Amino acid sequence: MLLSITKNIHEWLFSLMPENVASIVEMTIIAIIYLTGFAVAGLFLVLMERRIAAWFQLRRGPNRVGFHGILQTIADALKLVSKELTGTIKADKFLYNLAPYFVIITALLALSVLPFTQDFQAFDINIGILFLIAISSIGVIGILLAGWSSNNKFSLIGAMRSGVQTISYELSVSLSLLTIVLMTGTLQLSEIVEVQKNGWLIVQGHIPAVIAFMIYMIAGTAETNRTPFDLVEAESELGAGFHTEYSGMKFAYFFLAEFINMFIIASIATTVFFGAWLSPFGITESIPLLGIFWFLAKTFVIVFLMMWFRWSFPRLRIDQILTLEWKYLLPINLVNLVVMAVIVWLGLTIQF
Amino acid sequence: MAWLNNSILEDMGYFSDIYQGIKSLLTGMSITGKYFLNFRKGSITQQYPENRETLKMFERFRGEVIMPHDENNEHRCTGCQACEIACPNGSIEIIWDRQLDEESGKKKKMIDKHIYHLGMCTMCGLCIEACPTDAIKWGQNFENSVYDRKYLDRVLNKPGSKLMKGVEE
Known part of the structure; x- marks a missing residue:
């Protein structure tokens, strides 16, 4: 319809x-x-x-x-x-004004490739997942620019932490998505959804897929700079981090982009692990329009999970964050990738 | 062989760390999840009170100092200034003079204005404790914000009010 x-x-x-x-x-x-x-x-x-x-x-x-x-x-x-748009006198005006748009445009770009329902996808690029991974790492440039151009040491520290964190966790996000790509054999998001008509990929890939999903959720939460990993904004030590010097609508752009990024991370998880707009057991397969409902329902469940993380877990220190990434997530991820390759090779995936 | 044991133990430590980590995270999530499911029963904050007319504040509520008047526009303040003396930061000023008392025909101390500066009041309640005739009390009002600080200086006795009979005996 x-x-x-x-x-x-x-x-x-x-x-x-x-x-x-x-x-x-x-x-x-x-x-x-x-x-x-x-x-x-x-x-x-x-x-x-x-x-x-x-x-x-x-x-x-x-x-x-x-x-x-x-x-x-x-x-x-x-x-x-x-509200009035205030700024510091010594700020680098051009970059200072540019930074919020960087953040918000990258968030929008990522939104364009998500398959909300059958044929309701603005841009069905054949390297969809690669595009998403690439776009999500551009967002950090906006944060770095904001911190650098504000000419405020707290902003700069926050932005640098964001850079460290995003670049580290980028790796885990990409590798955990690659684990799934091994099963689908394609990067195109609509094709990935097509593959999941035989069962959602988290079911098809059973144990390694669940591990990949857990790693993806941890790394995704870190990518969006949300609370267990919110060293970027660390209210107790940095004021508000990179957006300390922003006010009014420019601040709102950062704020909105942060929440949209959370939505995007959840949407990618939905698309890749939970069958995007496919209904559970194909109960509403005849009505493609309901796909939007299923997509949003799954996404908001994952968003809720991220909010649950936020209100349960204490914050990590910067060295703990890097230990978690480089000593735990990355090795597990690499082993998981090999395990998944073996499973796909031996045809041990669960198909309905 | 000690080094071997150590390295094996450390290797085991790596995996038990992961296990312990996931276990403790799930424990934490189950606790917060229980709170989330029971938020209606255990809500520790209250709805903003909309029923201002029927609302009865709790016994020890301290909003502002008021001087109750009865239906004849009579209050219980004799102008003894005990509250003014008791107030640690000068929130109360009493303007009084000696006026002719109609009954006894003698000159008597009477209040002209009982001025209360809400802006300076710390709600310590010493004035209410000090009052020998219970002329001032805690009011029920909890919305004290005004648009100009001059509205914070209040005259507590109503215009034309008199001292209630029988208070001084």
Whole structure:
């Protein structure tokens, strides 16, 4: 159904104007849809984080703006829009203003390749996973630029920590995804979903896939700089880390991008391990539109898992973070990769 | 052979570290998970009180100092200034003079204004303890913010109010 709607719009646009103009118009429409989704998802995730945090800490959370506090984050966003954009005199103005866009554009780029449901994917590139891995490591440039150009030592320390952390954990994210690619034999996300029609990859790959998923969740949490690994923002020692000197909408960009990154990490996990938009046991296979529901449901379960991590675990020191990555996750990951290769070679995967 | 034992033990330590780590993380998650599931029963914070009219604050609540008046616009303050003396930071000022008492025909000390600076008050309650006639009490109001600090200086006795009969005996 969704497919026919998009196809109709596509044909209507191309019949209306010359091909070049039509494709540009089409891209603009898609970009607007994704930007809207981006903003709504970001605001919703912030609200979800606050409510869930409250419930974990036996509080009630924001519940006064709108029904059960649904409009709380919208009110916050309006407040941030109306705020003055301050900056330091000695900041490197060009880089200082550029940094938030770096962060937010990389988050948006990653969003474009996610398969939300059948044929509802803005950009089905044949190296999808490679693209995602590459894009997710560009985001750290924005953070480094922000910290460097703020000309504030706390910002710089926070940004440097972010660099160390992201570059280290990048490796584990990529390797754990590669473990799964061994099973699918393709990097294209739509093909990966196709493979999972015989059972989700976490079931197909059983033990090594579960280990890969655990490593992916740890490394993914570290990549988004969330609490067990939030040395970047370390409120107790660095003020607010790299975005100390930002205010108003520029701060909001960092804040939203952080939550969207969490959503992206969860979406990749959904796509690669839990069958993306495929329903469990194919119960709603005849209605492709429900794929969006399944995709979002799975994603939010994983997002909830990350929030659960945040409100359970104490923070790590920088040396502990690097020990965890280089002495534990990486060797386990490499062994796991070999185990998975053997399993695929011997055909020991579970197929339905 | 000691070095061999050590290295084997260390190798074992590597895997037992991983096991212990995962185990302790799962224990932590199960504890927070239990709290999450029981947030409704065990909520330790309260909803902001919307029912301002019917709300009865708890016994020891300290919001602001008030002077209760009865239906004849009479209060119990004799102007003895005990509260003014008891106040450690000068939040209370009493302006008084000697006026003619209508009943006895004598001149008597009476309050003109009982001024209470809420902005300076630390809610220590010494004035209320010091008051010999229970003229001032803790109020029920908990929303004390105002848009200008001049609103924090309050005259507690209402205009035209008198001393209640029988308080001084």
